[in-house]
Amino acid sequence: MSVGIDIGSKTIKIVELSHEGGKFRLKASGVVGHQGKTPEMVKDDKEFAVLSDAVKKLHKEAKISSKEVGIALPETQVYTRTIKFPQLTDAEIASAVRWEAEQYIPIPVNEAIVQHQIIDRREDTSPPSVSVLLVAAPKALVEKYARVVEMAGLSLASVETDLIALVRSLAPSDQTVLLVDFGGRSTDIAVAKNAQLIFSRSIPTAGEAFTRAVAQTLGVEESQAEEYKRTYGLSATELEGKVKGALEPVFRVVADEMKKAIQFYQADEKGDIPRSAVLSGGTAGMPEAASTLTKLLGIEVVVGNPFARVDVDPSAVKQLAGFAPLYGIAVGLAMGEA
Ligand SMILES: Nc1ncnc2c1ncn2[C@@H]1O[C@H](COP(=O)(O)OP(=O)(O)OP(=O)(O)O)[C@@H](O)[C@H]1O
Numbered sequence: 001m002s003v004g005i006d007i008g009s010k011t012i013k014i015v016e017l018s019h020e021g022g023k024f025r026l027k028a029s030g031v032v033g034h035q036g037k038t039p040e041m042v043k044d045d046k047e048f049a050v051l052s053d054a055v056k057k058l059h060k061e062a063k064i065s066s067k068e069v070g071i072a073l074p075e076t077q078v079y080t081r082t083i084k085f086p087q088l089t090d091a092e093i094a095s096a097v098r099w100e101a102e103q104y105i106p107i108p109v110n111e112a113i114v115q116h117q118i119i120d121r122r123e124d125t126s127p128p129s130v131s132v133l134l135v136a137a138p139k140a141l142v143e144k145y146a147r148v149v150e151m152a153g154l155s156l157a158s159v160e161t162d163l164i165a166l167v168r169s170l171a172p173s174d175q176t177v178l179l180v181d182f183g184g185r186s187t188d189i190a191v192a193k194n195a196q197l198i199f200s201r202s203i204p205t206a207g208e209a210f211t212r213a214v215a216q217t218l219g220v221e222e223s224q225a226e227e228y229k230r231t232y233g234l235s236a237t238e239l240e241g242k243v244k245g246a247l248e249p250v251f252r253v254v255a256d257e258m259k260k261a262i263q264f265y266q267a268d269e270k271g272d273i274p275r276s277a278v279l280s281g282g283t284a285g286m287p288e289a290a291s292t293l294t295k296l297l298g299i300e301v302v303v304g305n306p307f308a309r310v311d312v313d314p315s316a317v318k319q320l321a322g323f324a325p326l327y328g329i330a331v332g333l334a335m336g337e338a
């Protein structure tokens with residue numbers, strides 16, 4: 001059994017999977033909204049208690065059996081870089097990363113946890129090269145997450161980043177795609193090639209900004225704006241397209257960032273382009289979001305299903321209906337631990 005917990009700024013999600021005979025099976029899942037602060041913002045014991053109580057309650061109510069859990073660090077708090085090395089051995093790369101990490105990350109190496117993955121070895125470049133994904137996170141951040149988990153009566157089995165987990169649950173193994181986690185506070189964008197994270201970026205424009213835009217432009221309360229956003233989204237006909245009009249300028253900011261990610265990858269990889277974009281997160285459910293992005297980006301955009309490779313009981317399918325896009329990170333974490 002393996003468990004993933006995704007602590008977002010708006011919701012906490014939990015997923016438990018079993019892994020037998022090469023197949024994943026959904027054992028339990030749950031999601032809860034929360035008003036508390038996320039671990040990186042938590043400062044005193046009281047705030048730690050609020051958050052860890054929410055995690056503990058969700059773990060209990062979702063009927064999760066294992067107490068060993070994996071968590072993901074928010075993309076805004078970690079540093080992810082792809083670095084090209086000459087053809088070195090794995091051991092040589094490991095030591096080069098250790099010695100050179102300083103120049104790639106903006107925090108002192110002794111205050112960071114630095115990990116790397118070899119993305120691919122290429123003979124067709126001249127000279128031949130090795131692409132390496134470097135991920136660094138502040139130790140203090142990891143300690144905060146560990147504290148939340150421990151105060152919830154659980155134990156920390158693994159730590160990853162949001163996009164590394166998302167790539168595992170949503171990226172196809174034989175294609176280059178754009179992955180977008182469209183959350184509450186931030187939109188995280190990744191390029192994944194053959195299920196490997198190549199490029200990542202995070203912008204602080206997501207669900208909250210959309211709701212604010214609707215509230216300000218239409219002069220309504222936030223709660224009303226939230227409802228308009230969820231019900232009408234980018235539809236041109238509903239409410240005479242007023243909600244769409246309010247959302248559009250903010251939506252463009254996000255679409256432009258996706259375009260930039262595609263261009264950046266294209267320039268670097270000369271020719272290979274993401275063939276489609278896969279959306280996850282609560283904001284992926286906004287009416288007409290995927291179809292509008294298809295038009296703006298000129299590639300196919302779909303809302304991803306992180307349970308595509310997971311056996312799910314028919315009764316649970318019903319329960320998940322509409323919520324699947326929320327679970328991308330939690331599913332990816334649980335898959336990674338198996
Ligand atoms: N049907 C919908 N249409 C538009 N927006 C929606 C819909 N359902 C949920 N949302 C938005 O999704 C956001 C929450 O998504 P999610 O749970 O993925 O965020 P989070 O993981 O807590 O945030 P973050 O990862 O940014 O910290 C909220 O801003 C909410 O308004």
Ligand SMILES: [Mg+2]
Pocket residue numbers: 007008009181183184281
């Ligand atoms: Mg999130």
